[in-house]
Amino acid sequence: MRARNLAVVLGEISRRQPVSRARLADVTGFTKTTVSSLVAALKDAGLIREDGPVRDGERGRPATAVSINGDRVAGLGLEVNVDYLAACVLDLGRRIRHRHIVAADNRGRAPEQVIGALTDLAERAIAAAADQGLTVAGAVVALPGTLDRAGGRVRTAPNLGWRDVAAGDLLAAGLPPLALPADQDNEANLAALGELWFGDGRELGSYVHVSGEIGVGAGIVVDGRVFRGAHGFAGELGHVVVDPAGPPCACGGRGCLEQVAGQEAILRAAGIPDVTGTSTAGPDGPLAALIALLRDGDEAALAAVRRAGEALGQALSAAVNLFDPDGIVLGGIFSALAPWASPAVEEALGGGTGVVRHTPPRLTVSRLGGDAAALGAAALVIERVMTDPARLLTEAPVRPRER
């Protein structure tokens, strides 16, 4: 119970800061004694700080207020993707304190090797946080695959060549002990969360965020929260069927979106050969080659991207009919391809969602950059601190007697 009450008070402080203890008692319904005890515990843990006096509306005389303390506790976000590793540190006040991306071709490398390199990045990030007086409370790693989050395992990350990898254990073994256990999540979910905290998601509220490089994924945000589904597999946009007579997919279906709008499918259709096994990002990668062709007005490249946009719009119209979001954000490779793909996406969306809604949802392009998922991973750590601050408390969880 005390753990829940700590979270309630911390949440109200975050929403109303600066805020007096008397006001916190009013809005939570707790007694002032209870509020004072909870506030003291949160302050001892470095999660909030005492501000100067604020004028309290009801009583008219100044009272000491409290606010979130952005200078003591931080979250570490990590990302493994096909072409790079990333780390970032976010403080409790939501400020980015450290951001680091390293190009790396992770395809076919042993998971131990990849997580080892990620651990190096994590250690540097923790040191950079310490230099700024920040203690990292926890770490979350974004991975491009389906995860068994409860078991801390990657079930399958086909584009990395991983299957049943205990990524959480590998990571935890390489990191110093943190207050919150290390956790992992799908890159699509975390990129959507990054968009919510630092991109267009703040205005949208409910949206579908398209991500992916080789694969096509989506993170679905409903009322400011990532929607994960009953088993954590929601948002598998890449396996929505767009052409029942299309090519077979590894998932067992036929004509899945990924078969038309995944990066390899686009490159193949554009006539850019032999992409498997090469790093796709960077100035010499095949994505750069594709964009160069698009800029030159190459017919095959334009047609491939247009066809991908149509298929993406068709799959998104299913998502719109089922989820009814406020907007759609194109991230991943589609943010780079947006100038050529967006018109086809919009046309397919407009055609398929007309009668039910007044207008199709707003289509925007992510401006977050490559490490959106790392930002989202750090945001998830901060979310956890906010919803379960009790884990960061050093005191014994004794509840003061009430009368």
Place this chain on the structure above:
Amino acid sequence: MRARNLAVVLGEISRRQPVSRARLADVTGFTKTTVSSLVAALKDAGLIREDGPVRDGERGRPATAVSINGDRVAGLGLEVNVDYLAACVLDLGRRIRHRHIVAADNRGRAPEQVIGALTDLAERAIAAAADQGLTVAGAVVALPGTLDRAGGRVRTAPNLGWRDVAAGDLLAAGLPPLALPADQDNEANLAALGELWFGDGRELGSYVHVSGEIGVGAGIVVDGRVFRGAHGFAGELGHVVVDPAGPPCACGGRGCLEQVAGQEAILRAAGIPDVTGTSTAGPDGPLAALIALLRDGDEAALAAVRRAGEALGQALSAAVNLFDPDGIVLGGIFSALAPWASPAVEEALGGGTGVVRHTPPRLTVSRLGGDAAALGAAALVIERVMTDPARLLTEAPVRPRER
């Protein structure tokens, strides 16, 4: 604040009944004085009742307990569908107290006429409730169309021929004043809620409930709550595209599920002629004719239903990939057609959702019967009473001083 606290206490009583005031203070964090005041108000409103003494675990001596009172307050659920009207009364203890279905061909009838007939049904239900000592706190009407719930209007119900109808106002004008304002919702959402309260949904938790007669809709339930989307239009399964080269749909798309798996499309493909304008339900309706053909092993009928099942499975695999539910419940016409349609649905589902999940979601057939949406409408009234009991209180909302 008091309104929220009343709901918190009523919710805990519902979850833990019978429960003592001391235990309620423990679990809510409110003072005993606050709990006693809230409990007294809920009891005065007839929402809870005093039970005999229960043994209180912590202190070891018996205390008076309180429980939900099922004998004072009820919810009225109403339904307008293409072929029938329905009403039902549910008490706060979730028992069905009254259930009434009347066949009626509502196609092309003026909304005033239809709502007038529904009001007669509602009055009889209210009288039947009163005979059992129950006061109806509110009414919700289920409608087959897209609704502007905030404005109390039906935007479009194509199979009734309605467009921009103030159904809420029409209904409220015909009913005696109730504590909660009359409300309306989509039949797909409410049938899914009915399934949650009285069907297989209780076990599933998160599921997609397929409904519809002429149209095809879905109600999506996530963790025991109906998912409505940002504007109330979620679950438009009928407009998921299953064949981009298929026939045009009224929504502006092509090859929407409804064009293949809607009742009229199935009847047409089965060679059952001239269905527009005739009542589809009942022993002489075309659905009965279709089922007779299926029982006789008619090739065209079997092929039409199999094709509808394939298309439904394909659209559902999109829903499964995006929502990741625990199960799927076939309601509406698909519960009657399930013996012939289910194998095709299962095959399409299994093919399209294999690699991501261990197993495809469980497919079940609704056993609720035709008035699932009316049951769900009554359940929605009870949900509202539970989440906002303050509206049923007669006392002035004065908050006791705390110190």
